[in-house]
Amino acid sequence: MFFQLVKNTLFLAVLGLVSCQAQTNSEKQTHNTERQVSPSSTLMVGANQTQAYFNKLKGKRIGIVGNQTSVIFKENGAYTHLVDSLLVHNFNIVRVFSPEHGFRGKADAGEQVKNGMDTQTGLPIISLYGKNKKPTPAQLEGIDLLIFDIQDVGTRFYTYISTLHYVLEAAAENNIAVLVLDRPNPNGAYVDGPVLELQHKSFVGMHPIPVVHGMSIGEYAQMIIGQNWLEKGVKPELEVIPVKNYTRQDPYILPIKPSPNLPNAQAIKLYPSLCFFEGTQVNAGRGTALQFQVFGSPFLAKNYFDFSYTPKANEGAKNPKHMGQLCYGRNLSNSKIENKIQLDWLIEAYQNTADKSKFFNSFFTKLAGTAKLQSQIEAGLSPEAIRKTWKPALKAFKKMRANYLIYE
Known part of the structure; x- marks a missing residue:
């Protein structure tokens, strides 16, 4: 192990875990407001444990890698953005870095996000989903510490973990420490799917992990470094502030949607299975x-x-697939979802499409991380037969993964 678990510290805030109430007229900026959530658990995300990391920020020039989910929850059900909270305590924030969907989480999937300036604080915002996905030395100039605080959903093709990779790599190359403020994984209770083959590496899959990896951002950061996945094996100084009172089997309902097209718990649970349709x-x-x-x-x-x-x-979704056209399919919004990747819907759609030769596109293999899944579906294999082929690689991954786990 190369990480240090933070000792338990006393903190009086109680984390709110259910959906946010409507924004008031005075709350026009996503990050510079107090918003309401209903407290329902003593689970405490890393950002809330200010007594565990505020002393580490003193005298440091700080860069924040965050978005609309980077918040500190309060006892009364309100929350404030991490940037605002740190500025109130007079910490020196140099600039903010934003992932896919932007700092406020409004941009479409795959939409290039431009650099800009935050109108409330005057801080420069550097997009890591625009001209470059890896912070450049110039963008990191004058920074001593990078804080990574983004809510993930636990799938390989959700690009926040790819941004994490590049942040860790750039930090190591520029002698900058990284502090990860950890958050629960809402799909953390299971591991499933094909393991990525490196010849199919892309920004929607950078490392040989399954589609559902069952790890938090903090755990995954440790894996990236420990497995020497960074360029030339560089290793940044990393510290993780773990979530308190949490196990990966605990259900976790996100109080803030992590991206525009994951609006609720049902969508987040279905995402590992339905995202394959993005490649069809x-x-x-x-x-x-x-x-x-x-x-x-x-x-x-x-x-x-x-x-x-x-x-x-x-x-x-400014220009969704088949916009304005009547689409036939399934409504799964009230379906009970198991903790596994469901292949039945994908196979059902393939078998009942008009022209099977046009069903898949080149993006499907990037999402699957292997060309085998498409071939298996085209060959008529059953979900059970396909899942059986995943087992050896999943077993090896779980053995490797055990070295980096923080939570039971």
């Missing part, structure tokens, strides 16, 4: 109010599927 001709609910809770396509057999909808432009 099937729409996965973008352009509806049920993002990643429905799927459909104009090319699916309307006499087979019992649900239809028409995608329209909305927040997070």
Whole structure:
């Protein structure tokens, strides 16, 4: 192990864990407000444990890697953005770095985000999903410490962990320490899916891990370093502030949606299974109010599927797949979701599409991390037969993963 677990410290704040109430008229900026959540647990995220890390920030020039989820919760159900909280305590924040979807989490998936300036604080915001995904030496100039605080959802193709990789790598190359303020993984109770083959490495899959890895951001940061996955084996100075009173089996409902198209717990639970549709001709609910809770396509057999909808432009989906076209498929918004990747819907859609030769696109292999899954589906293998082929690599991954776990 190369990490140091922080000793338990007393802190009086109670974490709120359910959906945020509506923003008031005076709360026009996402990050510079107090917002309301309902307290329901004594679980305490890393950011809330200010007594564990505030002393580490004194005299440091700080960079924040964060977005709309980087908040400190309060006893009364309110929360404030980490940036605002640190500024109130007169810490020296030099600049802010934002991942995919931007600092406020409004940009579409895959939409390039530009650099800018925060209108409330005057801090420069550097996009790590624009011209460059890895912080440059110039962007890191004058920084002694990088704080990484972003809520993840526990899948390989959710790009916040790819941003984490590049932040760790750049920090090591520029002799900058990294402090990860950890948060729970809402899909942390299981490990599943094909393990990525390195020939299919991309920004939606950088390392040989399964689709669902069952790790927190802090645990995954330790794995990235410990497995020598950074360029030339560089190793930054890393410290993780773990979540208190948490096990990976604990259900965790995100109080703030982590990106525009994951609006609720059902979408987050379905995401590991339905995201595969992003590499096909099937729409996965973008352009509806049920993002990643429905799927459909104009090319699916309307006499087979019992649900239809028409995608329209909305927040997070300015030009959704099949916009304005009637799509046939399934509504899973009230379905009970098991802790596993569900292949039945993907196979069902493939088998009932008009032209199977046009069902998959090149992005599918990047999402799967292997060309085998598409071949298996085209060959007519059952979900059980496909899942069986994952077992050896999953067993090896779990053995390796055990070296980096913080939580039971």
